[in-house]
Amino acid sequence: MGLTKTEIFTEEQNRLATLLKALAHPARIAILQRIMVVNTCICGDLVGELGLAQATISQHLRELKNVGLIQGTIEGVSVCYCIHPENWKLLELHFGEFIRTYKGPAKCC
Amino acid sequence: MGLTKTEIFTEEQNRLATLLKALAHPARIAILQRIMVVNTCICGDLVGELGLAQATISQHLRELKNVGLIQGTIEGVSVCYCIHPENWKLLELHFGEFIRTYKGPAKCC
DNA sequence: AATATTAATCGTAATATTGCAATGTAATTA
DNA sequence: TAATTACATTGCAATATTACGATTAATATT
Numbered sequence: 001m002g003l004t005k006t007e008i009f010t011e012e013q014n015r016l017a018t019l020l021k022a023l024a025h026p027a028r029i030a031i032l033q034r035i036m037v038v039n040t041c042i043c044g045d046l047v048g049e050l051g052l053a054q055a056t057i058s059q060h061l062r063e064l065k066n067v068g069l070i071q072g073t074i075e076g077v078s079v080c081y082c083i084h085p086e087n088w089k090l091l092e093l094h095f096g097e098f099i100r101t102y103k104g105p106a107k108c109c
Numbered sequence: 110m111g112l113t114k115t116e117i118f119t120e121e122q123n124r125l126a127t128l129l130k131a132l133a134h135p136a137r138i139a140i141l142q143r144i145m146v147v148n149t150c151i152c153g154d155l156v157g158e159l160g161l162a163q164a165t166i167s168q169h170l171r172e173l174k175n176v177g178l179i180q181g182t183i184e185g186v187s188v189c190y191c192i193h194p195e196n197w198k199l200l201e202l203h204f205g206e207f208i209r210t211y212k213g214p215a216k217c218c
Numbered sequence: 219a220a221t222a223t224t225a226a227t228c229g230t231a232a233t234a235t236t237g238c239a240a241t242g243t244a245a246t247t248a
Numbered sequence: 249t250a251a252t253t254a255c256a257t258t259g260c261a262a263t264a265t266t267a268c269g270a271t272t273a274a275t276a277t278t
Contacts, residue, residue, distance in 0.1 A: 021133035
């Protein structure tokens with residue numbers, strides 16, 4: 001196999017898993033951190049910052065864009081990427097709900 | 110290739126990515142939600158709840174245990190799984206720091 | 219002791235991911 | 249118009265993931 005059985009899970013579970021999967025790579029974490037720090041949107045300097053090839057960075061950016069975590073605007077020759085405000089907030093909300101479902105250790109284990 | 114270049118990223122980036130990867134599957138989200146709700150630790154009823162084979166559930170549990178998000182205690186024939194309190198809190202903390210690095214839309218894009 | 223129950227592990231098939239060189243595309247500059 | 253710049257896309261090769269049947273290991277029950 002190798003194919004996730006998405007049909008047996010809820011929309012919310014699948015959506016959260018998809019977003020977390022997009023975050024689940026150190027390069028994409030690094031890319032997002034850089035985008036957040038360099039508030040004025042960055043473009044190609046990521047290739048210089050991280051030690052990955054241009055094609056690889058481009059692929060990671062596409063993945064982040066596909067799930068809606070970032071957005072890109074064409075600025076002449078270069079492309080300006082930045083966080084997608086609404087989706088970012090939604091992720092913060094839903095992940096927060098998920099992780100705070102845990103109310104401390106129960107009487108077991 | 111197919112091999113993440115972990116050596117070019119920081120400890121924190123790699124650790125967060127590893128934890129998020131463990132969460133980045135609907136089955137594992139569902140498993141964790143169930144463990145959190147059924148506060149008294151559950152064991153094999155996961156196989157009945159989710160529509161996945163026993164071997165598959167067992168594999169997902171191992172992944173969650175490997176990254177330290179859950180812990181398992183042998184209770185006679187069955188095994189009792191529950192959230193790993195400290196690591197769960199650490200994830201909440203570090204993810205929170207990460208996602209709250211974003212301070213709203215800047216003047217660009 | 220024989221059998222049943224619970225869960226881990228192994229082996230395998232199908233598919234996905236990671237990374238890069240090479241190439242393509244579109245806007246900019248010379 | 250030709251060359252350049254900035255990214256995207258394509259096409260691999262290497263490796264990882266997902267799922268499950270079959271088997272194994274360990275404890276419980278009869």
